[in-house]
Structure formats: structure tokens, C-alpha cells
Amino acid sequence: MQNLPNKWKGAARFSLYIVLGVGLLILVSAASISFGAADMRLSTAWGAVFNFDPTLTEHQIIHALRFPRTVADILVGCSLAVCGALMQGTTRNPLADSGLMGISSGATFAIAIAMAFFPSRTYGQTMAFAFLGAAVATGMTYYIASLGKRGMTPQRLVLAGISISMLFGAFSQYFSIRYHLGQALAYWTAGGTAGAKWSELAIVAPFFIGGVLVAIAISPSVTVMSLGEDVAIGLGMNTNILKGISTVVVLVLTGLSVVVVGPVGFVGLITPHIVRYFVGVDYRYIIPASGLYGALLTVFADLTGRLINKPYETPLGIIFAVIGVPYFLYLAKKQRREFE
Template identity: 35%
Template sequence: MMPVQVPKGLVLATLFLAVIALATCSMILGYTGISWQDVTGAFSAFDGSREHIVVLEMRFPRAVLATLVGASLGVAGLFMQGLTRNPLASPCIFGINAGASLAIVVATAFFGVTSHEFFALFAMVGAAATACVVYFLGMSTGNLTPLNLTLAGVAVNAFLASITSGILVFNESVLDEVLFWLSGSIEGRRLDLVVSMIPVMVAGWLVAFLLAKSMNAQALGDDIAKSLGQKTVRVKLAACLVVVSLAGISVAMAGPIGFAGLIAPHFARALLGLDYRWLIPGSMFIGASLLLSADVLARFIVWPQEVPVGVAMSLIGAPFFIAYARRSLTT
């Protein structure tokens, strides 16, 4: 009996509704009891009550940030896996997050930077520099294989993380400022700050959508892509720009959150196939859903205290990573 093919449009619509539902849960669930009526009332008839203030000043910006960062990490992970042809590629595995984090710690420790706008700039520079280092290290053997790239990424990730730790050890004031952020946190971000970062993320998403057909051709290999008239170098550079900008801005806003960029593309391919025109929005919705789920989970792991969302995301992502690695080793 043939399996029933679910229309891809219906799959995307379901994923979008899941994001809306999880964002609503993010605004309702937590230490302060919030009802559905409180959420709707905060937007339609704000009365200055404690519940309405919690929704508008704390829960809503947090839900928006989780959605934006999760979507951006999903697209960044998708493009990294496509560029490297490595199913384990992601900003956290390949050291992109570590490079962006180091750049922000250096900016804070040595230049006194405290603005998230400048954090974003330093993070993107750090992410770009790390991507170049990993690429050239992977090429050092003369054969750019997925294994070489993974080994280079893991090595660079560990090296940059040790430098970051060393800086923080000798700068306790900086440690106090960035310790919670380094664990991955979306708590306490103002709505105006979140909104100010939206143009960068939207620009990255738009470029990703414009590259969808080119990435489909690139997936067939460089030779076939060139035979189809594609400028492969330009496509790869543009795709790298998407990864660097989206991963960098995500680290600047929420710290180095792992696994979302690794998991989302795998689920998207399982549900939507291999066409990037479907994979990009699918990875966005799944990445957003993962981070929203992690944000809700973070509030209940050690109730009534909260843990950073990066810790909760690791609890979700680590079992997937182990299971995938085990399956790859046995096939």
C-alpha cells in the first residue's frame, strides 16, 4: 500500500500554526500565572495590571525573540549543511557560535562595548572570521571532505571556547555581565531592542529565499551546477553571508544556543523533501518551534527558578545528536 503524500503546503501551514501555539504557551506559562484572557486583554485593553505588564514587557518580547532566533538558526544550519554536504554541520558544531561569542567577550572586556547593536557587529565579524578559519583548515589536507570540515570545526570550537574562558577568568567584571548570556538566554530583552534587529534577520531570510534555486543546483555538485550556468563561487559566498549574518545576529541577541541549527534542517527534509524552496520556510518554522519549546521547558526544569534557554535546548538536542551519530555509524 502506497504511503499517503501530505501536501507540502499543508505541512508548512501546520508548522506555522505550531509556532503560533508555542508562542502563546510561552506567554501563558511561567512562574506568574497568566490566562488566555490576560494575553488578549494586554493587547486589546491594557489596564496596567501586573498580568498585562508581564505579558507586554516580559513574555511577549521573549516569545518574539525566541521565534526570530530559532528561525534564523534553522536557516543558518540548513545552508551550512548544504554548503558542506555534512549532515552534522551547524553553527554550534563548526565553531561559528564560539567565534561570535569570543568577539563579543573581547568587545566587552577590552573595548567596553555594552550595546547590543555593537554586539551584533562584533558577532558577525567573529562568525565570518571563524568560518574562514574552519574552511582553510579543512582545505589544509588538500581534500575538503565533510569529515575534515567537522574535525576542523570541532577543533576551532574548542580553541575559541578556551580563549573565551581565559579572558573571563582574568576579567571578573566581564564574567558577571556575560556569564548568563554565554549559556544562551532570551530573558530580559526589551521589545525595542528585539525590533531593531529584525531588519538584519529579514535581510538574511530574503537572501536565503533568493538563493533557493541555486542551492538546489548546488546540491547536485559543482560540476553539474556549472554546467547549468551557475556561478558557484558567487552562490557559495552569498550562502556564507546568510550563515554569518543569521548566526552572528542570533548570538548577539541570545548567546550561543546550540542544536537548533542542527536539528531543524533534518526534520524539515523528513517532512518536505529536498527542495530548498520548501526547506527554507520549513527550517524556519521548526527552528522557531524548537526554541520556543526550549524556552517553556527552561521555566520548569528547576521550578520555581529558571535555567538559560541554551541549557534546555541542549537537553532537547543532545539526545537527537547522539541518536543520529549512532545511526550514521551503524549504516
């Protein structure tokens, strides 16, 4: 590999880590389907997935509960990691994440409103509420961050996002108390895919896949944008169009993720940084690799949450908080040193 041009070195390194990631994802997914409150043999899991027998109880458990749960982990983890990579590339903010930017909290608050006033809502209506809440939160975050003489900076954007997250979090708690949503909303906000169903995944999967494909399609432009908006404009790029497309993709993927799993944070923050270390700074590689390793990380975290306190489960949101908070503090400290 040392004799290859830099362009081919990057492609070869990317291909290597993609193959490695796919292999690890298959192994961890097999473990996720096999292990839980009641452990099952890998051969049983294989049979339930590829040769389903409805007369066998173990096959029913895997097919109705564990298999859709693992698929939901993959879809959500992939989407949140792609969102993080997109946001970090287009804003040039290494702390950008849909959870830290208030987007997830906005979607959660909108779902709390739906629970309170529309108890007989359809799944599609829940998705619409989540999109609307995510859009409002995004608009508020960017508006607040742009106030002042210095305009928008990465530090102001993060502070605005955290403020919006706290605001919508407080609103959600108020609705939870006022309209007696405590148990339902607490289960949702803790984060988890235990309630994933095939009928619901069939609705959201095309949007997840479409959003990720659009993100991959615009990844060359994100690479240029990551060099600086002035550079991108100088090269003839319409940065407003790129920002608009990336914002829509982030809103769709984040809103769907909140509907499926709740407001899980830090996936989009951690994964792109890990991936960038291995595949370099080209977003043509970062975005697809982030999707793959975000899925892997989410499946592994969900499996860990099921195994560390059997037969009880530790919510997915708590697992990622334990991992993500120290990493966020490390990045924030690093950013402060660079800013000073």
C-alpha cells in the same frame, strides 16, 4: 493526492506542513506568553497583546517581559534553523550547524572582548563585534578543513569546526577570568532570551527578516548545489557566488542570534533533518519550513525551560544540548557507516 504529479504532491505536502506549523506556533507562543513563574490566563495574555492596558500589572509583565521574549525565540529559532539548512545544502554536509562549525563560539569570543575592553559599547557595536568574530571563526574553520591532499570533506569540516569551537571557548573562558566577566559571560553563554527588549529587537529584526528572505530567494540554487558542485557547474551555476551569499547570510544570522540569545547550538542541526523527512529534499521547501519549525522548536524549548523547575529557569542552551547531543551522535554514527 495520489493522482497528482510529483511536483504538485511536493507542493501540497509542503503547504500542509506549513499550515500545521503556523497553527502549532500560534498555540505554543500563546502558552509561552501565558505560563512561567507566575501563570496567567490566556484571556489576560490576549488582552495584553492586542489591547494593552499599562495600568494592569499582568499586562506590564507580558508586554515588557514575556512577549518580547517569545518574539526573540521566534526570530532566533527561525534564523538558526535556516542557517543550518543553508550550510547543509551548500556543503552537502548533514552535520553542518553554526554551533558545530565554530561560528557561534567565534561570535561569543568577540563579544567577550567587547565586554572586557568596551564596557560602554552600544548595541550596534556589540553586533559588529559578533559579526567580526563569526567571520574570523568561519574563515579559520574552512581553511583548516581544506588543508591536506584530500581537501575539504564533510568529516574534516566538522572536526575543524569542533576544534575552532573549543579554541574560542577556551579564549572566552580566559577573558572571563582575566577581566572578571564571570557572571555576565556565563549568563550569555548559557543561552536564553530572558533579557530581550523591544528596543533591541527593533534593531535586529530587519536583519533577521532580511537574511531569511535572502535564504529563501536562493533556495532553488541551493537545491542544485546539494546535488554536487560539479553538477551545479555543469548546469551553468556560478557556485562561488552562491557560496558567498550563503556565507554572508549565515554570518549575519548567527552573529545576531548570539547577540540576542547567546551561543545556542543544535537548532540548525536538528530542524532541517526533521523537516526534510516530511517535505522532501527540495530546498525551496526545506529552508522556509526549517525557519518555521525552528521557531516552533525554540519557543517550545524556552517554555519547557521555564516550567520544568519553577520558579527557576533552565537555560535554553541546556535544553537544546539535552535534545541535540544524542541526535548529533546518531548522525555522526550514520555518517561513519556511510564513509566506511
